[in-house]
Amino acid sequence: MVKVVRIHKTGDPSVMKIEDVSIDRPASNEVVIRHTAIGLNYIDVYVRSGLYPLDSFPSVIGMEGAGIVEELGESVDDFAEGDRVAYPMSLGAYAEKRTIPASKLVKLPDNIDEQIAASIMLKGLTAHYLIFRTYKVQKGDPILVYAAAGGVGLIMCQWAKILGASVIGCVGSPEKATMAKAHGCEKIILYKEQDIAKKVMEFTDGKGVAVVYDSVGKDTFEASLNSLRPFGTLVTYGNASGPVAPFSPSILGPKGSLYVTRPTLATHIASRDLLLEGTSMLFDIVGAKAIKINYNQKFALTDVKKAHQDLENRLTTGSTILFP
Numbered sequence: 001m002v003k004v005v006r007i008h009k010t011g012d013p014s015v016m017k018i019e020d021v022s023i024d025r026p027a028s029n030e031v032v033i034r035h036t037a038i039g040l041n042y043i044d045v046y047v048r049s050g051l052y053p054l055d056s057f058p059s060v061i062g063m064e065g066a067g068i069v070e071e072l073g074e075s076v077d078d079f080a081e082g083d084r085v086a087y088p089m090s091l092g093a094y095a096e097k098r099t100i101p102a103s104k105l106v107k108l109p110d111n112i113d114e115q116i117a118a119s120i121m122l123k124g125l126t127a128h129y130l131i132f133r134t135y136k137v138q139k140g141d142p143i144l145v146y147a148a149a150g151g152v153g154l155i156m157c158q159w160a161k162i163l164g165a166s167v168i169g170c171v172g173s174p175e176k177a178t179m180a181k182a183h184g185c186e187k188i189i190l191y192k193e194q195d196i197a198k199k200v201m202e203f204t205d206g207k208g209v210a211v212v213y214d215s216v217g218k219d220t221f222e223a224s225l226n227s228l229r230p231f232g233t234l235v236t237y238g239n240a241s242g243p244v245a246p247f248s249p250s251i252l253g254p255k256g257s258l259y260v261t262r263p264t265l266a267t268h269i270a271s272r273d274l275l276l277e278g279t280s281m282l283f284d285i286v287g288a289k290a291i292k293i294n295y296n297q298k299f300a301l302t303d304v305k306k307a308h309q310d311l312e313n314r315l316t317t318g319s320t321i322l323f324p
């Protein structure tokens with residue numbers, strides 16, 4: 001039997017139950033891994049609350065983990081027992097052990113430990129596709145990043161700065177402002193009290209930014225559109241304050257022929273080639289220590305309710321790891 005966190009219905013953090021279950025033997029294309037670190041992500045909140053619906057109950061939640069291969073399906077030949085591996089986006093991570101298709105896994109290089117891997121697989125691959133694929137950040141671009149001291153935020157701000165962007169970060173507190181500044185942000189907006197678009201125009205001599213990476217959603221959609229320069233791109237990629245309300249595309253013309261896109265990591269790692277391309281760039285930049293990775297919160301898996309509460313109450317910075 002292995003300890004897992006399952007939900008039998010959606011709702012607040014109390015719906016997460018610590019349970020002992022038996023896990024499936026691996027099918028021919030699968031492996032069993034023993035988790036040594038599990039990543040906490042905002043998508044776990046959406047799944048738990050019901051914003052992102054599940055196919056069936058009960059369900060082990062959690063999307064990201066790292067650990068050791070313990071058992072191999074008969075047709076798996078690119079992994080071996082004892083390999084250190086990680087994955088970014090596969091439901092069922094809140095568990096001591098799990099069965100998973102081998103195609104979802106990547107091997108960890110020697111210079112990426114499992115705690116770092118559980119801090120970067122989902123968040124770092126998201127930062128990667130956002131700045132290299134969704135909108136290709138160029139040297140000199142002014143860009144706006146929400147939740148700049150968060151998990152995705154701290155990675156994205158550092159990486160965009162390396163690409164030569166001038167990063168404006170929105171953060172929820174002065175402490176987060178200090179952290180965001182130490183991780184790539186040139187300018188800060190305390191967006192609980194300051195007018196976002198007005199500050200952006202002040203920082204950019206009235207021109208606006210080339211791209212807004214908005215993970216907050218409902219509360220900031222309008223301010224994000226009003227912060228863009230003509231032909232600018234709004235990348236709305238999260239719903240921390242709730243999903244963006246329906247809107248008419250006709251509002252985009254008068255604001256400067258703007259672009260709006262709503263990408264997901266799932267599409268960007270849908271093929272093995274896409275997954276390996278992103279992972280290779282991520283491991284190179286993190287392995288070279290050009291980007292600092294912070295897992296600022298650590299919880300036992302059994303304390304997962306507190307971890308969710310802290311994430312939803314905006315009390316976390318950087319990445320959070322759960323230990324089985």
Ligand SMILES: NC(=O)c1ccc[n+]([C@@H]2O[C@H](COP(=O)([O-])OP(=O)(O)OC[C@H]3O[C@@H](n4cnc5c(N)ncnc54)[C@H](OP(=O)(O)O)[C@@H]3O)[C@@H](O)[C@H]2O)c1
Nearest residue numbers: 041042147150151152171172215238239240241264265314
């Ligand atoms: N589309 C994709 O492919 C994809 C993939 C990964 C993540 N995401 C999204 O990226 C975002 C960041 O994920 P993460 O796991 O790294 O989380 P995170 O940024 O570490 O945590 C969320 C942060 O959002 C900010 N926030 C603003 N309004 C909030 C509200 N009403 N309630 C709660 N938080 C609020 C808070 O920072 P401040 O206090 O500084 O405002 C909070 O710390 C999430 O929206 C997530 O859904 C999307």
